[in-house]
Each structure stands twice: as structure tokens, then as C-alpha cells.
Amino acid sequence: MNEKLFNLNQGEEGLDDLFRNAADAEQPAAPAHAWLKMNLLLDEEEQKRRRGFAWWWLPLLLFMAGHRHFVPQPGPLEVEKTKSFSRQLLPHESSGKESSPKEAAHTAATGTQQSADQKRDASFIQLEKQHLNATPSRKFVSEISTPEVSVKKELNQPILEMSPESALTKEESMTLVVSNELEDKALYPALPKKQQLSIPVSVSNTDPAIPGQTIVSTPKKQPVTxxxxxxxxxxxxxxxxxxxxxxxxxxxxxxxxxxxxxxxxxxxxxxxxxxxxxxxxxxxxxxxxxxxxxxxxxxxxxxxxxxxxxxxxxxxxxxxxxxxxxxxxxxxxxxxxxxxxxxxxxxxxxxxxxxxxxxxxxxxxxxxxxxxxxxxxxxxxxxxxxxxxxxxxxxxxxxxxxxxxxxxxxxxxxxxxxxxxxxxx
Missing domain, CATH: 2.40.160.20 (Porin)
Known part of the structure; x- marks a missing residue:
């Protein structure tokens, strides 16, 4: 073989000249199937990028759904009580100027109504506590106030203690009972139906220590004959x-x-x-x-x-x-x-x-x-x-x-x- 073909340092043209001439020379055009293959590869890469973007949103959606399901949300009763307590904590705003008799009467009536609302809320809380305690021998004096009682308290007049039946009218008593039932339903979720449980116990059916409870006694196992x-x-x-x-x-x-x-x-x-x-x-x-x-x-x-x-x-x-x-x-x-x-x-x-x-x-x-x-x-x-x-x-x-x-x-x-x-x- 001719050694001159492999010796790049010999001859008039050096290594740089060889690369320059090769770059300036015209190259044959790429075939059509090569461009088609290149386009297919680019489309496939684009689809992979889009699928990755779609899967990135899935963990975020799962996290939001789990937070909504497992984190307890405040109920309507809690929101209403929060508004009621915040309303009680608001200070009474006054302009400092001497008010007219009409404004004073309106202010007194408004304050009396708010006081009555506060007393009624307090009575609801007290009745709820008594309902939870459920002691058989309880005795209480109602603190539910009507507008007349509130006026007497402001005028420092003696007020007699009254029972809930005498302090409330028939319509107010019905309203109180309905309110208590609604609060009980909101506070305590619906329980499943009572199931008959066969629990082996060692007490008799007439045990006075467990009032109102049905006791299922386990019969003694007899040997098989x-x-x-x-x-x-x-x-x-x-x-x-x-x-x-x-x-x-x-x-x-x-x-x-x-x-x-x-x-x-x-x-x-x-x-x-x-x-x-x-x-x-x-x-x-x-x-x-x-x-x-x-x-x-x-x-x-x-x-x-x-x-x-x-x-x-x-x-x-x-x-x-x-x-x-x-x-x-x-x-x-x-x-x-x-x-x-x-x-x-x-x-x-x-x-x-x-x-x-x-x-x-x-x-x-x-x-x-x-x-x-x-x-x-x-x-x-x-x-x-x-x-x-x-x-x-x-x-x-x-x-x-x-x-x-x-x-x-x-x-x-x-x-x-x-x-x-x-x-x-």
C-alpha cells in the first residue's frame, strides 16, 4: 500500500487543509426515510413529556381529596355558636354624646333583647350539661330570662326564682324543646341500629347494679353423650x-x-x-x-x-x-x-x-x-x-x-x- 495516504504531515496540504476541504465539499442529500424516522422520534419524545406532566398532577389531587375527607370540618352548629360567642364579646359602642329619650329607649330595648339572647344561650348550655349528666334525681332553677325579668334586673327590683314551666310560655317551651332536639342531633351523629349481642356474663337477670340492661346468661356447656x-x-x-x-x-x-x-x-x-x-x-x-x-x-x-x-x-x-x-x-x-x-x-x-x-x-x-x-x-x-x-x-x-x-x-x-x-x- 502507498504510505503517503496515511502520512498526514507530508505533502503540500496539511491536516487543517484536509478538514477544510472536506467541509467545503458538497455532501449527498439525506434520504427521505431518514427524515421520517427523525420526525417519529421527536413525536414520541413529546408524548412522553406530556404524559409525565399529567402524572405530576395526580399526587396533588389525591392529597387534596384526602385532606377533605380525613380533616374534620366545622359543622353548622359550631359556626352558629362561634358567631353567637363573638357577638357576646363585642363591646357596646357609644358616641359619648347625650342621647335623646327615643335613642335611650331604643338602646335599652336592644340591650334587653341581647341580654335575653345571652341568657337563653346560657340556659341551652346548662340544659345540655344536665342532659349529658343524666342523673335520675336532679333539681334545678331556671335562669331563662324574659324581657320583663331583664328590665327588673336593670332596675334592681326583687326577682322570684321560677321553675322552667312558670318562666316560659307554651310557645317558648316548644321552641326550647325543638332547639334541644336539633342540638342533640347536631352534636351526636346517627348511631347504627341496636344489635343483639350475646355476651357471656356471670350475673343474674335481676341484677340491680345494671338497671335497664338486658343480660344474656351463657348456659353451662353439657358434655356430649x-x-x-x-x-x-x-x-x-x-x-x-x-x-x-x-x-x-x-x-x-x-x-x-x-x-x-x-x-x-x-x-x-x-x-x-x-x-x-x-x-x-x-x-x-x-x-x-x-x-x-x-x-x-x-x-x-x-x-x-x-x-x-x-x-x-x-x-x-x-x-x-x-x-x-x-x-x-x-x-x-x-x-x-x-x-x-x-x-x-x-x-x-x-x-x-x-x-x-x-x-x-x-x-x-x-x-x-x-x-x-x-x-x-x-x-x-x-x-x-x-x-x-x-x-x-x-x-x-x-x-x-x-x-x-x-x-x-x-x-x-x-x-x-x-x-x-x-x-x-
Whole structure:
């Protein structure tokens, strides 16, 4: 490339000459679409400026509207009272010259009328105060003055105290009543209609401390009653026979369903799984007819038993404290038993010689009405549905059960939860 094109300091023409020649040279005319685009940009800028000016007035209008709405404005009654008080404070203007009898009479009549107006305004204020106090036993003397009374006051004549009825004529009394009603309406805005409020209070309907007030007493909340309930829990059980014989405590658990007849009475049926380990004398065990130990040459001396029994009690329950947080109840039960497994260790004599035997029976036999159960317990109400309870019990046998027809007693403690459902209508 030619280096002379890029060296501006060489040649006859310098840098200034190059700029001057370029400025003097004629340039091509701008196309029409460029001018159109320029006009559109200028119009858009003008519209933005106008919109900004319009939005500037909006906060000012909002401020003026809020000031008009929230700042209290003086009412017509306040303006009238202000004019009245300013009229009372104006001094009496006199020219200092001696007035004629006509002017003196006119001045006296005008002053008497102003005095009467002032007295009437004062009486309105006094009646308004008495109306606000609203004491049942108030007694007052009217200070409302007529023109005759004002003249008597100026002449220093004795004036008798009069009641409002005697001091005012019928027309003036009506005017006074209407004025008081208008002032009350102006002073006190219209209140909404009286609403019936149910406010829980602890006073009676004939409380003299609140005259003229209707008291709505809150009724005491009654607990909800239910038709059915379920219960479940566990405890400890001990089976034994009469006499001084060994036995052991074993865990027991169970559940059931109950029906509430009323607030005090209920019926329930359930099951209890128990295991009974006990020692029985030979005369308490009676072998079944035709069994191995049903032999006159065999004499049972002692039996050690380990039995798994499913008990099915049918109970009647009585509540001593119905609808209370703390409940005491009693139950009477009819016991039924299913002998699931019976294991016995026999100590006996065979033809006069000591012997020992062991046998397990799994008969699954059902023993109906095998005993009577008695129980007295305590129950605490957690909610209308849920209760926690605990009750000791004692079962008395009515007949023998199992392979040896043993009259087995039992005692223990059962604790658990009771849940009610199905509301009574």
C-alpha cells in the first residue's frame, strides 16, 4: 500500500487543509426515510413529556381529596355558636354624646333583647350539661330570662326564682324543646341500629347494679353423650385356688365394646388373654371319667398347672359421678372361659408308691358362666370421647374348669383407654 495516504504531515496540504476541504465539499442529500424516522422520534419524545406532566398532577389531587375527607370540618352548629360567642364579646359602642329619650329607649330595648339572647344561650348550655349528666334525681332553677325579668334586673327590683314551666310560655317551651332536639342531633351523629349481642356474663337477670340492661346468661356447656365405646389395655393377673398354695403374677391384655344405656348405666362385652400358673392340692383336681388318672389305685397328691385361658366377661357398668371430669364406676361381670392350653405336672401315688407325670391338653373347650367378677375403678376424662381408666378386679368361680374341673380364682389390675363414638341425638 502507498504510505503517503496515511502520512498526514507530508505533502503540500496539511491536516487543517484536509478538514477544510472536506467541509467545503458538497455532501449527498439525506434520504427521505431518514427524515421520517427523525420526525417519529421527536413525536414520541413529546408524548412522553406530556404524559409525565399529567402524572405530576395526580399526587396533588389525591392529597387534596384526602385532606377533605380525613380533616374534620366545622359543622353548622359550631359556626352558629362561634358567631353567637363573638357577638357576646363585642363591646357596646357609644358616641359619648347625650342621647335623646327615643335613642335611650331604643338602646335599652336592644340591650334587653341581647341580654335575653345571652341568657337563653346560657340556659341551652346548662340544659345540655344536665342532659349529658343524666342523673335520675336532679333539681334545678331556671335562669331563662324574659324581657320583663331583664328590665327588673336593670332596675334592681326583687326577682322570684321560677321553675322552667312558670318562666316560659307554651310557645317558648316548644321552641326550647325543638332547639334541644336539633342540638342533640347536631352534636351526636346517627348511631347504627341496636344489635343483639350475646355476651357471656356471670350475673343474674335481676341484677340491680345494671338497671335497664338486658343480660344474656351463657348456659353451662353439657358434655356430649355417645351410644357406643370401645376400650383396651392391659395389666397383671394372678390365678390361684383356695388355701395356702403358690401362684404367680402374669401379664394380661384385652379389649371390648360397650353400649351406654343412659348417663349411669352401660353394658359391655370383651375378652382378656391370661396365663395362669398355680399350685393346687390333690383334692382340688378331679380327673375326668375314663381318663388315666381316674383309677382307684392312683391318688393325686399335688398338681402344678400352667394354663393359657381366654376369658370373655359380659359386664354391667354403673357410673357413680355422671358427666364429671373424674369418674368412679363399678362393674359386675359374668365370666366365660376358653381353655386354649393346659399343662399339668402330677405328683401322685400309684399302688402306694410315689410317682410323677406330665401331660398337656389342647381341648379349646368353652366354659360358660364359670365365674362372677367384681370391679371398682377410676376414670379420668381427657375429652368428650377419650377417657383413661384403671380398675382392680376379683373373680369368684361358680364351677370348675379345664381337665381337672379346678375352681380357679383370679385377681388383678386392668388399666387402659376408653373411646366413645356415635353421638346420641
Amino acid at each position: 355417645y351410644r357406643f365405646y370401645v376400650y383396651g389395655g392391659g395389666g397383671l393377673d394372678r390365678g390361684f385356688v383356695s388355701g395356702n398354695h403358690e401362684s404367680e403374677l402374669k401379664p394380661a391384655y384385652g379389649a371390648g365394646l360397650g353400649l351406654e344405656l343412659n348417663k349411669r348405666w352401660a353394658m359391655q362385652v370383651g375378652f382378656t388373654q391370661t396365663r395362669k400358673l398355680y399350685e393346687a392340692p390333690g383334692n382340688a383336681y378331679t380327673p375326668k371319667a375314663g381318663s388315666y388318672y381316674d383309677n382307684p389305685n392312683f391318688v393325686i397328691q399335688e398338681v402344678y398347672a400352667d394354663c393359657a385361658i381366654l376369658e370373655i366377661p359380659i359386664s354391667v357398668r354403673y357410673n357413680f359421678l355422671p358427666n364429671q371430669q373424674h369418674q368412679v364406676f363399678g362393674m359386675l361381670s359374668m365370666q366365660n372361659a376358653i381353655m386354649q392350653r393346659e399343662s399339668y405336672d402330677y405328683y401322685y401315688t400309684r399302688f402306694g408308691q410315689p410317682a410323677k407325670g406330665y401331660y398337656t391338653y389342647r381341648t379349646k373347650a368353652l366354659e360358660l358362666f364359670s365365674g362372677i367378677g367384681l370391679s371398682v375403678g377410676y376414670e379420668y376424662r381427657i375429652s368428650d370421647r377419650l377417657h383413661v381408666q384403671a380398675a382392680p378386679y376379683f373373680n369368684i368361680p361358680t364351677k370348675g374348669i379345664g381337665e381337672g374341673s379346678v375352681k380357679l380364682r383370679s385377681a388383678g389390675l386392668f388399666a387402659g383407654l376408653r373411646y366413645s363414638f356415635w353421638k346420641k341425638k
